[in-house]
Amino acid sequence: MGLAAGVAVALAVIAVAVSAYEGTRSQLLGQVDQQLRTLLSQRVSNGPPAGDRVPGFFQPPSGGFGDRAEALCEGDEGLGLDQLPGPAFGFTRALYTLIYPPGCASRVYVPRGQTVGIPLTPAMRATAATGQGQSFGDAQVNGRHVRVLTAGLGAKGALAIAVSLAALDSALSNELLLLGVIAAAGVALAALLGFLVARTAVAPISRFTRHAERIADSPELLEQERLTVTGSDELARLAGTFNAMLDALERSLAAQRNLVADASHELRTPISTLRANLQLLRDEKLLEPEERDAVRADMIEELDELTRLVSDVVQLARGSKPVADPGELRLDAVVEEALARARRRGPGLGFEAELEPTLINGDGERIARAVTNLLDNAIKWSPAGATVEVGLRAGVLTVRDHGPGFHPEDVPFVFDRFHRARDARSKPGSGLGLAIVRQAAEAHGGIAEAANAADGGAVMRVSFGPVLAGPAELLASRV
Ligand SMILES: Nc1ncnc2c1ncn2[C@@H]1O[C@H](COP(=O)(O)OP(=O)(O)OP(=O)(O)O)[C@@H](O)[C@H]1O
Numbered sequence: 001m002g003l004a005a006g007v008a009v010a011l012a013v014i015a016v017a018v019s020a021y022e023g024t025r026s027q028l029l030g031q032v033d034q035q036l037r038t039l040l041s042q043r044v045s046n047g048p049p050a051g052d053r054v055p056g057f058f059q060p061p062s063g064g065f066g067d068r069a070e071a072l073c074e075g076d077e078g079l080g081l082d083q084l085p086g087p088a089f090g091f092t093r094a095l096y097t098l099i100y101p102p103g104c105a106s107r108v109y110v111p112r113g114q115t116v117g118i119p120l121t122p123a124m125r126a127t128a129a130t131g132q133g134q135s136f137g138d139a140q141v142n143g144r145h146v147r148v149l150t151a152g153l154g155a156k157g158a159l160a161i162a163v164s165l166a167a168l169d170s171a172l173s174n175e176l177l178l179l180g181v182i183a184a185a186g187v188a189l190a191a192l193l194g195f196l197v198a199r200t201a202v203a204p205i206s207r208f209t210r211h212a213e214r215i216a217d218s219p220e221l222l223e224q225e226r227l228t229v230t231g232s233d234e235l236a237r238l239a240g241t242f243n244a245m246l247d248a249l250e251r252s253l254a255a256q257r258n259l260v261a262d263a264s265h266e267l268r269t270p271i272s273t274l275r276a277n278l279q280l281l282r283d284e285k286l287l288e289p290e291e292r293d294a295v296r297a298d299m300i301e302e303l304d305e306l307t308r309l310v311s312d313v314v315q316l317a318r319g320s321k322p323v324a325d326p327g328e329l330r331l332d333a334v335v336e337e338a339l340a341r342a343r344r345r346g347p348g349l350g351f352e353a354e355l356e357p358t359l360i361n362g363d364g365e366r367i368a369r370a371v372t373n374l375l376d377n378a379i380k381w382s383p384a385g386a387t388v389e390v391g392l393r394a395g396v397l398t399v400r401d402h403g404p405g406f407h408p409e410d411v412p413f414v415f416d417r418f419h420r421a422r423d424a425r426s427k428p429g430s431g432l433g434l435a436i437v438r439q440a441a442e443a444h445g446g447i448a449e450a451a452n453a454a455d456g457g458a459v460m461r462v463s464f465g466p467v468l469a470g471p472a473e474l475l476a477s478r479v
């Protein structure tokens with residue numbers, strides 16, 4: 001920004017300086033040219049004005065000036081040049097040179113009072129040849145810069161008058177110096193101001209960056225460090241968004257930490273049981289054969305439990321982020337398959353299912369696992385011979401059993417990881433089933449709810465996102 005401001009101001013200042021310089025130059029040169037014209041008119045019109053007249057010396061030629069006069073090819077042709085005072089030191093007065101037309105023996109006539117003539121150019125000679133027109137030009141006389149007016153005098157050739165440009169040149173060079181100093185100062189000031197403005201504008205962003213770098217360097221600062229939000233501009237919004245991101249990051253980090261802590265705590269029990277059983281088997285000979293078999297069976301059971309726990313933790317670690325690559329699936333078919341497995345696992349129980357054909361978008365495996373967890377709980381808590389009612393209506397799956405139901409004070413926590421009611425601790429399980437159900441539901445944009453039925457037993461309600469096609473469409477398409 002500093003550079004851009006500097007360049008913009010530099011261009012403007014240079015444009016102004018150039019036009020100011022050109023303006024002054026053309027104005028001063030105009031004055032010089034006017035002076036030359038006046039000098040010319042004093043020579044060739046009705047004689048010099050009274051103030052410039054040198055009495056007794058200048059006589060207007062009898063034949064007058066211009067075309068009618070004959071070329072004499074000698075002296076000053078009656079222009080009265082010889083009578084003019086010679087140029088003072090440093091050309092403070094004008095220089096004259098008469099240029100004879102081509103037919104004359106000499107080329108030029110330099111008035112007596114002058115030591116130097118004005119150097120001839122081809123253009124000046126051409127003017128003398130035609131005797132017509134006027135032209136201005138620059139020349140050097142004895143190393144001095146002069147302005148030359150050449151005017152045709154008809155048959156007499158041409159008269160060149162030169163005046164020094166020393167005063168004009170020094171005025172212009174002073175102006176150039178002044179403009180240069182002003183331009184340089186302007187550019188420097190603009191660059192400085194641009195830099196200061198840019199730095200002020202970027203300061204909050206640099207602060208954010210330093211903050212973010214600090215947090216990135218030491219993530220433990222994530223819990224304490226937040227950006228200060230002031231005002232309501234874009235930067236304040238940025239700071240607010242950044243803080244919200246840090247909050248989300250902190251929550252996710254805490255969730256991961258808790259999962260790891262809870263999981264390692266839960267894994268400790270089956271592992272220590274396994275270790276104890278292994279130690280028992282080391283002294284195998286001390287055990288009765290039945291005891292040995294029991295220990296082995298126990299170990300296999302513990303290993304199964306461990307495997308299930310590990311796979312549950314892995315499943316939970318996926319979080320509730322939306323399913324990456326969902327496909328269309330029939331939710332009623334997924335529930336039907338889960339029910340078939342449940343019937344095998346709960347042989348003494350009755351299962352009543354009322355499933356509407358339902359098409360949704362989702363991850364079949366994840367949904368199947370959630371449904372199985374719900375049915376497992378129902379089987380686990382149903383008294384022998386009871387019925388489990390499963391319904392699927394408008395995309396909402398309901399699993400209802402006739403067990404003891406939830407303790408009312410437990411209801412808000414049943415979906416938490418590793419949460420188990422006190423009387424559940426005697427039953428197998430690790431308290432991850434419903435956490436997996438909720439995560440699967442939320443990852444599909446659905447919900448999971450737990451409640452007690454009015455006449456006893458637990459009622460679970462779960463959905464897995466919007467229904468793409470219900471029974472009306474699906475049954476119609478089959479016909
Ligand atoms: N149908 C139900 N009837 C009564 N209580 C239930 C029912 N389903 C769940 N609960 C209670 O909610 C708790 C959490 O259930 P969850 O399915 O998450 O864990 P779990 O069944 O104990 O173990 P896991 O499912 O991991 O094997 C259970 O421990 C139990 O106390």
Ligand SMILES: [Mg+2]
Nearest residue numbers: 377429433434
């Ligand atoms: Mg369970």
